[in-house]
Amino acid sequence: MVCLSEGFYEQEVTVVARLLLGMRLVRKNADGRLAGIILETEAYRGEEDLACHARAGRTHRTAVMYGKAGRAYVYFTYGMHWMLNVVTGPEGFPAAVLIRSIHPVEGIDQIKSNRNDRPDPHLCDGPAKICRALNIDGTLNGIALFDDENSLWIEQGKGVSDLRVRTSPRVGLGKTPEPWKSIPWRYSVDCRDLIN
């Protein structure tokens, strides 16, 4: 298995969000590998994107998004949930891809245990569920995702045809104004359309 390169993440955030579909998110722990195929992503792009955390400018929390591509941006929200994002684009421009859903393929027993034995379809079908399932938290903020010497990375997958990719507005934006509320920067593929 081959890690996606640092250069891969330097592309435009919407391109990275699209291309991450079908790739393999891998978490290494003491017992081995936990992994899943990426099924759903969202792009967050720059200070002008009023849904992006960087809308408030550079702060302690958002600093990672302004840094180099290919690093994890992991943040805490709603008092109990962690979210995993991938920093993209040139250094200095804040942009990141939120990983929203994966299809578990390695370490499934431990993933089920981490998820308190939820039914299969709901093991990893949400950004906070993924972090719980793979034991991802703020200690991984800033980690390089193109290096399999680390404990979290993304590997090359089989790829997904454009015909299988769905786009739609991003989820959970609440009062975010247009055009940001409706811009179709959510990318998804049905698990059944993965090539096995």
Place this chain on the structure above:
DNA sequence: CGCCCGATGTGCT
């Protein structure tokens, strides 16, 4: 399955 709502801590106004 869908809708409603409470949980619970942090960052920014």
Place this chain on the structure above:
DNA sequence: GCACATCGGGCGT
């Protein structure tokens, strides 16, 4: 203070 890139339980359909 309050909003928040969410989740899971409860209850109605």
